[in-house]
Amino acid sequence: MDNTMHSMLFMTTVILCIISCTIVAEVKEFIPNCADREPSYRYLVFDKENVFFQCPVLSYNQNEEQSNKHKAKWFLRKSNGSLQTMTNSRDLKVTGLGILLWFSPAEMRHSGTYVCKVDNDCVKLDVYVQSKDMCLMPYGSSSLYFTTDLKGFISCPSHGCLQTKNISNLRWYKNEAFSSVTSPNRYSLTITNNVMQLNTIYITDAGVYTCDFDVDINSRKWIVRATTKLEVGCKYFSIQNFKIFWKKSSGTGKPLNLTCRIRFGFERFFKPMVKWTSVYPNYEEKKFGGKELCTSDISEKECFLTIVLDKVTEDDLLAKFYCYAENAVGNVTTAVTLSLKQIDICILKYILYVSVLLLVILLLGSGMIYFYWIEIVLLYRNYILKDETIGDDKDFDAFISYTSQCSELHMESEKSYSDNNDEERFAIQLLPDVLENKYNYNLCILERDILPGGAYVEDIARVLKRSRRAIFILSEKYIRSPKVFELQAAITCSLEEQEALKLILIKFKPFKEPDFLPNVVRKALSALPMVTWKGDLDNKSSQNLKFWNRIRYYMPVKHGQKKWENKAFNKT
Template structure:
């Protein structure tokens, strides 16, 4: 056999890959030797005396078999293909002095293994682009091959998503499909089924076209940088890894889809810089209608202070234009965390100390405040008197009340004192009812025989008794002065406590009087 002759150069199996065909449809194999016309050309090889032969190596066999299928120049046709046609095929060019051969694999697929949501197609779809609001004519792929094999004019039927196309803006004209006005919902797979007659047999094959809408060609197609913006500033910190993010929008340009995004540092591309400068195109997102939004990250490891003086530029480019933008940097100011922590701790400690001091010594603090900044509250607290003094009618006590106690309470402590002989109207009786208008009824009320025990207890709460010891031998007898706390509805209990606690220290009063 010719296959075993040593003079035949074996190219092995074609790198194009296996050819697939659906069982029951027409399929064909093209000899891969003619895929490089500069090496092998069918016309020139025929004129040089080379003949083309086909052999088949079925699945599970070791012996090649000559093929008598229909042949047309460099193609071998299967009309139609059956499951047993699966296997390896060898095409050979041979003359008297030389020979070359190459193998190609064929797969015959069942229709149920191919169909997903449309018609069974074993051949990969052809990509086609149609601008929105524009029109285009679609021709069925490989129709010319059917014309060569057909004994009559082939007929084509068009389908969209497994349904016959029958819309007013998409209609079949002859064997072509005319899209009058492209819209977004018209995107998807279009199928064309070709039927023809050969030797009284109806044959067919199916092809597909994946149609994608793009933006109208009249719109601007220049690229632009979305991030960083003109006023955006990247905050960086020396000694750390810094990442500068650039996002560019690159519109799709028909027939020239080349699009790029890159970083430069001081006008140099990253391949001319140290390894600590790296570029990562982390995200490439499909925008709408084939426009792209690409994100590129410049990673700077161990950012140094001298890098602040460098110029970092991000650039984008397509066939319509170019755009570039500089990344502005600002060094991060490190906050003194230790100092801030210590200051906060000291502040909290001082607040805690002040809180404790206030709760323990609040009375002393309040007295100190009144002695320094005390004001006359008689016009604001809605009271006429703060203190009513009840005393015995003798010269010593009366002199103490009128001269010493009154002066301390009124002049030094700022209280309004009610002294009966001085502040009562002439002719008023000297009993409890005479002071009733000045006292809140909930503290002092007229006594009655029926409830005298309860009333005396309430009077005891309302009265503060002051005892002191005279300093001279003549005044060694204990003296008492009763201070009655006077209240209005708006008065506070703090002033009552201040009076009682102040007068309970007789030595303080005497010292003040001295």
């Protein structure tokens, strides 16, 4: 028995020695830094209230908080000078902004000196917890509930307790970060005396507000601290008014779902009631079962209640369905009627307008394409199609056939000399000026490009075979002249040759087909496309007529400059 007692006394002595050594070590650690210092801050708080304190050593910079919050340590200085580590979760709360000393709630036993240490630096805080019974005026509210879009007032709860003291420098902070409540973006917040006024309340105003003010007690400056927790909810609740339309395509006898959707404002104790009822023409009332499904966020709650009509009848179309919703604030009822869905006239109008617009655009586009079709084709040919004149073993792009002053046909009824000369001027002046000089085509004009002395018939046949196109300037004089032989020869050549010669007919002046015309010529005049000349030979602007685009449309595709110098045709 004695040995046992000696062993217990020895173990107790060892444990006490270890504890004493630890306390001494802790005290020695703080003696050079904090032991002899006066407290940097003195706080006066009231019991039964939640309150917290920052570690003044810490910088609450977001980039530094993660590294600092694990380095901070809180200690309570006991009456014998030793330091007690604050490890009780009731007294210490770790937040996302670092280490806070948190009393929830503060009690009289929490009065004392607290030390916050970070690395080799530390700060002492004196905290005195006073009973609310000592207040001269009733302690203010430390928990408030406001609704959005209204006006609210937050008073410093402890302000009335020390009205007889010399109070100064009232300050307001929000949440654990102790951020100032006044900011450039918060125009509707004002502070007058000890009251913070929110002219318009928002959901983001919810949080914990801390008010500090200075007071002199026994010639020492004390900071009186109190907190107020503010909850914010939506102003009452609302129910969405709606009307459900029965789809005409479904007809009666088909199932239908009716969903009542209600939005409630925030409530601390949310106990909604939602139900469906219906009243038929014979005043028969029917109740529907079902459990509402609710979802919520920080500002509101939304509930749904769906009923199913297995078969919609004619009576259902005459009935009224009522969705009833109720919470602690009040109740509301919404009536729903079913009807055969009608075609939306507005949608039909929009469809009609869009259709007409698209039709107009289509017609305009078609008209533009029709009017400028030749220009579009020429543009396509210039940039896309290859040159037709390369490697075809032809000397001329077009042979020109016309009546000249030397034509064998001379009629007494002919007009003046200048009138008879128009076709020749057109053939040997205007055509080369435009087609050769402007568009680089190589033309064959018999009197200009064929050396004299050969047989006329053979020369015509040889030239036609060496040409890609044959242009005929038609008039009454041409049709009745021997020149019509050239047209007949060209038609025969185009029918016999493997690479067919293409003919371009220009109606220079109106004419009538005489009875003696060969049948092949008569058929060609009715079948081949004909371009009508309507210009003025004496007007320079005639070169820019649409007429020339039509001529180019029938001419071969040709790129680049002409590569010929001697126009005299080599008969050999």
